[in-house]
Amino acid sequence: MRGACVCGEETSLLNSLEGTRGVVRAKPPLPALQGFLGKPTVVNNVISLATIPVIFEKGAAFYKEFGLGRSRGTIPLQIAGNVRHGGLFEVAFGLTLGEIVDGIAGGTATGRPVKAVQVGGPLGAYFPRSMFHVPFGYEEFAGADGLVGHAGLVVFDDSADMLKQARFAMEFCAIESCGKCTPCRIGAVRGVETVDRIARGDTAAIPLLTDLCNTMKAGSLCALGGFTPYPVLSALTHFPDDFAPMKEAAE
Amino acid sequence: MAFGPMDVADVPGLFDASHPKALGLTDDLPWMKMQTRLTFARCGVTDPLCLAGGLCLWRGNVAAELA
Numbered sequence: 001m002r003g004a005c006v007c008g009e010e011t012s013l014l015n016s017l018e019g020t021r022g023v024v025r026a027k028p029p030l031p032a033l034q035g036f037l038g039k040p041t042v043v044n045n046v047i048s049l050a051t052i053p054v055i056f057e058k059g060a061a062f063y064k065e066f067g068l069g070r071s072r073g074t075i076p077l078q079i080a081g082n083v084r085h086g087g088l089f090e091v092a093f094g095l096t097l098g099e100i101v102d103g104i105a106g107g108t109a110t111g112r113p114v115k116a117v118q119v120g121g122p123l124g125a126y127f128p129r130s131m132f133h134v135p136f137g138y139e140e141f142a143g144a145d146g147l148v149g150h151a152g153l154v155v156f157d158d159s160a161d162m163l164k165q166a167r168f169a170m171e172f173c174a175i176e177s178c179g180k181c182t183p184c185r186i187g188a189v190r191g192v193e194t195v196d197r198i199a200r201g202d203t204a205a206i207p208l209l210t211d212l213c214n215t216m217k218a219g220s221l222c223a224l225g226g227f228t229p230y231p232v233l234s235a236l237t238h239f240p241d242d243f244a245p246m247k248e249a250a251e
Numbered sequence: 252m253a254f255g256p257m258d259v260a261d262v263p264g265l266f267d268a269s270h271p272k273a274l275g276l277t278d279d280l281p282w283m284k285m286q287t288r289l290t291f292a293r294c295g296v297t298d299p300l301c302l303a304g305g306l307c308l309w310r311g312n313v314a315a316e317l318a
Binding site: 047050051054063073074085089090091104 | 287288290293
């Protein structure tokens with residue numbers, strides 16, 4: 001399991017550190033009460049720890065001045081995919097998604113129109129251009145059925161097939177799943193099959209996919225199975241044409 | 252100083268007085284100036300393994316002056 005995506009999940013990480021399989025632990029107990037070797041453990045993201053020096057040097061008030069709403073300070077954006085200017089860009093919370101994608105990233109490398117941006121990582125939601133007004137902040141993105149996640153942005157031009165992207169999310173989950181909980185282990189495999197049914201023109205599979213996503217979201221032990229519905233449902237919601245039967249799309 | 256985009260052939264010229272691919276000070280690049288680097292402010296500036304932080308840079312400067 002070492003190297004699997006789920007080994008970044010805090011309880012899988014603790015199991016990996018203890019030399020056992022990197023599978024998720026049921027919570028409670030939270031690691032803060034019973035973590036590494038059963039002792040109270042705090043697991044932080046490296047980015048949180050890396051932000052400490054500037055706060056120590058200039059004070060909490062200085063850091064808090066930056067940001068938007070409850071999202072304080074800065075966020076290092078990882079801009080990637082089909083973009084003209086990719087790379088790491090640290091900026092205060094509050095820019096709109098459009099300012100980031102069109103302004104900082106400079107649109108697509110291919111020069112074609114931006115169709116979608118996946119924000120947060122491989123389990124983040126896809127945003128269409130119509131949602132480019134959303135400001136970059138935790139609450140703001142949650143309110144738009146998305147997530148800031150690790151603040152990675154992957155840009156796609158208008159040649160992207162969002163059904164394929166939804167399938168990729170389910171496939172990713174199936175490969176990376178630790179297998180401990182059923183919604184993630186079985187759900188992701190069935191998810192790939194269900195997306196394939198939709199691709200073959202079976203529209204009856206669309207409500208099934210939505211239902212499966214709700215089960216995974218509510219029933220998974222950790223964010224792997226719990227967040228896979230974000231890319232799947234956002235693709236389905238914002239790009240329904242890509243999920244329409246092929247014969248209709250051809251007409 | 253920032254340089255780029257670099258090829259292997261551009262490397263020896265780095266030590267000359269001027270370089271055709273020199274972009275000026277890294278801090279002055281538009282890509283950097285548009286940013287608010289707080290978490291990454293010290294990235295590439297200080298010794299990441301030095302607990303004294305800015306002091307390592309200061310020591311480096313002193314070492315350079317003494318040399």
